[in-house]
Amino acid sequence: MKDQFISENYRLINQAKYEFSDYFQTITQIPLTLYLNRNLMNILEFGVGDDLERYQELKRGLFNLYSTRKDIKQLYLYIDQSKDELIVYNGNILSKKNEQGLAEKRYQRLIENQSYFSIEPTHRISDYGFSLIPKNPSVNVVSFHQSLKQVPSSQLLGFLSIDIDLKKIESIGSRLFTLGTEDFYLMDQDGYVVYSSDPSLIGRINNEKWYNQMKTNQVKQQSFDWKDSQFAGVLVYDRFSAPFDNWMIVKRIPYERLYKGARDIAIINILIGLFFLGIVIIATLFVSFRITSPIKILINNIKRIESGRLETNFDSLGNDEFGLLGKHFKSMIERINHLIDQEYRLEIENKINQFKVLQSQINPHFLYNSLQSIGTLALKNQGAQVYTLLTSLTQMMRYGMNIEENLVTLKREIEHAESYLVLQKQRFGEKFNYHIDVDSTLYTTFVPKMIFQPLIENYFKHGFDNSTVVGKLTIICKKIDHQRFQIILEDNGKGVSIDRLHMLQQMLHKDNGFKNIERNSIGLKNVYHRLKLYYGNQASMNIYTHQDGGFGIEIRIPIAFRGGD
Numbered sequence: 001m002k003d004q005f006i007s008e009n010y011r012l013i014n015q016a017k018y019e020f021s022d023y024f025q026t027i028t029q030i031p032l033t034l035y036l037n038r039n040l041m042n043i044l045e046f047g048v049g050d051d052l053e054r055y056q057e058l059k060r061g062l063f064n065l066y067s068t069r070k071d072i073k074q075l076y077l078y079i080d081q082s083k084d085e086l087i088v089y090n091g092n093i094l095s096k097k098n099e100q101g102l103a104e105k106r107y108q109r110l111i112e113n114q115s116y117f118s119i120e121p122t123h124r125i126s127d128y129g130f131s132l133i134p135k136n137p138s139v140n141v142v143s144f145h146q147s148l149k150q151v152p153s154s155q156l157l158g159f160l161s162i163d164i165d166l167k168k169i170e171s172i173g174s175r176l177f178t179l180g181t182e183d184f185y186l187m188d189q190d191g192y193v194v195y196s197s198d199p200s201l202i203g204r205i206n207n208e209k210w211y212n213q214m215k216t217n218q219v220k221q222q223s224f225d226w227k228d229s230q231f232a233g234v235l236v237y238d239r240f241s242a243p244f245d246n247w248m249i250v251k252r253i254p255y256e257r258l259y260k261g262a263r264d265i266a267i268i269n270i271l272i273g274l275f276f277l278g279i280v281i282i283a284t285l286f287v288s289f290r291i292t293s294p295i296k297i298l299i300n301n302i303k304r305i306e307s308g309r310l311e312t313n314f315d316s317l318g319n320d321e322f323g324l325l326g327k328h329f330k331s332m333i334e335r336i337n338h339l340i341d342q343e344y345r346l347e348i349e350n351k352i353n354q355f356k357v358l359q360s361q362i363n364p365h366f367l368y369n370s371l372q373s374i375g376t377l378a379l380k381n382q383g384a385q386v387y388t389l390l391t392s393l394t395q396m397m398r399y400g401m402n403i404e405e406n407l408v409t410l411k412r413e414i415e416h417a418e419s420y421l422v423l424q425k426q427r428f429g430e431k432f433n434y435h436i437d438v439d440s441t442l443y444t445t446f447v448p449k450m451i452f453q454p455l456i457e458n459y460f461k462h463g464f465d466n467s468t469v470v471g472k473l474t475i476i477c478k479k480i481d482h483q484r485f486q487i488i489l490e491d492n493g494k495g496v497s498i499d500r501l502h503m504l505q506q507m508l509h510k511d512n513g514f515k516n517i518e519r520n521s522i523g524l525k526n527v528y529h530r531l532k533l534y535y536g537n538q539a540s541m542n543i544y545t546h547q548d549g550g551f552g553i554e555i556r557i558p559i560a561f562r563g564g565d
Contacts, residue, residue, distance in 0.1 A: 001262035005253075009236045010222040012176055013249050017238050019172050020186065024144075024244060028117050030068065031146045031160050037061055044148055044157040047082025059093050062086055073141050074163040076128045078102055080156055087130050094130050107159050110147045117146040119244075121192035122203040125163055140166055140202065142194060166202075169195050181257045183231075189246035191215070210235060214248070226252075234258060294322040298329065310337050346533040350406055353450050353526045389426055392419035407561070410477065411443035417452035417475065424460065432464070432471040439478045442485055446561045448530050454523040455489050455553055463493020463551055480556065484538075487555040495545040504543055524553075531557060 034040050040061045048055050058077075066075045066088040075088040078098070086095045109118045120143035141163040148157040169186070173195050177184040184197040191206045210226045214237060217224075223236040233254040240247035294317040301312050310333055317326035399416045414436065421434045456473065464471045469492065476488040496504070508528055524543070531539040535557055542554040 001265060002258060005258055005261060006223050006234060006236055009251055009253065013236060013251055014238050016172055016176050017240060017249050021240060021244060023168055027144050027162060027164060028146065030065065030162060031148065033065065034148065035151065044079055045081065045150060047079055048084050049082060062088055063093060071164045071168050072162060073125060073165050076161040077158065079158040087128055106145055110145060117144060119144055119188065121188050121194045122166065142166065166195065177251060181254065183252035185250040187248050294318065294326065298326065342533060349526060349530045349533060353530065389423060392422045395419045406449055407446045408449045409443060410445045410447050413447055413452055414438055417456060420453055420456060434473040436475045442477055442479065445559055448534050451527050454527055458523040459491045459493060463491050463495065483558060484556055485559050488552065490550060490552040492550040495549045495551045501543065501545055508541060
């Protein structure tokens, strides 16, 4: 029992060692984000000077770095080139000049060893010479000092100090000992106590004899026994690996605590054994005839699920707890199947729509007409219109190529549609006009991306060609009530026949009803399917035609998108 207890404690502190190491690694990697900002690196290399814009850029970068983690209490930056010092504390940023240059002891180890970072063990928070900043003298922090160097020349650019509070360290360490009966120590390479179960030892150097013996002992072992006038028991410890060489994590377990657990466990085991020996036969019979049967059924179904077949082969397991478990198990599988089907269909519809829209945008015929219009205007020296057309084209391409974005505001969707209409207007001139009327209170409403352009493209494919009158397309977005709004797209094209209209209306209300429509008719099919996947029965689409020609589409969807989160 003693060996098992020691082994379990060693496994515990070994796991905690990796948690501490990972946490310290994340802190030391925070300054690396500065190297990703070219502007900040230029400022560090050449100094701030009198350029107010460079100073503001530096402040923003430093504040963003400070805001990345809640456990950062303070940030201090020293720029070697211009002798500038900046500090961020409690959301405030102050700066000053250090005309004498840097002369801090905390950076001597970095300068002498030419290392990139060092860790200052737990200490009271300091103000780095900024006396105007109020400080709470009872706040303890661990400081991570990092040298900032030019890559690849290794030229020193300055120093960055990150002061973190002890909450995360306490969170990890408090799980490793029993308060009042066991002792815990986390010490750096110089023997300073970074954290301990005894708060009075934090920040002090450990001069205990057991620590000196442990430090000089090069044999790799998990524990050793120790006895003196103050302590008698077992010390379980482990050493950190690079880059925190010679750091140590130690747990002291008194013999009283160690043997008490073994004695208690022995007594409890005897009592439990005697108790269960009397009921094991009865329990075996009950389990054999009442419990094992539904368990076997559940196990078989779980194996079926693991093999990839998301289905169950039982109706009910009874009216007891196992029956309730079987009922919830079936409900869970049905829900998983539904969610998989819904997410799969939604993803497929989004990808098909994005692919088709991108395909239509890079269609050689469309690009040829657009660029031909732009070239014609350029020949006529109409520079402003050329710029407008180029802007519309680039906005369309940029909007369509952002395939990671599935939900956008109505304003962005309208702007994309208008960019497309501007190009078509330039292409057809006086033969085509359009009108857009949108309730401004709906601009911030989120809608699925690319629901306008496929419908507008249908007009140019099927309604505008061979038309003898001036083509006109109208887009209207207005509220129906405080919960829903209406989207109307109408044109004065050649429209569709009554039979064709009835067929489309019937197919709108049938699942997978568009399989028989031409493969290139993606407008109604894709938009309707995606609206149903996003809104369910809350969305509706109605298509109609006028007596004197033209085609209309009415869409009704909720203002508050239920899946917005």
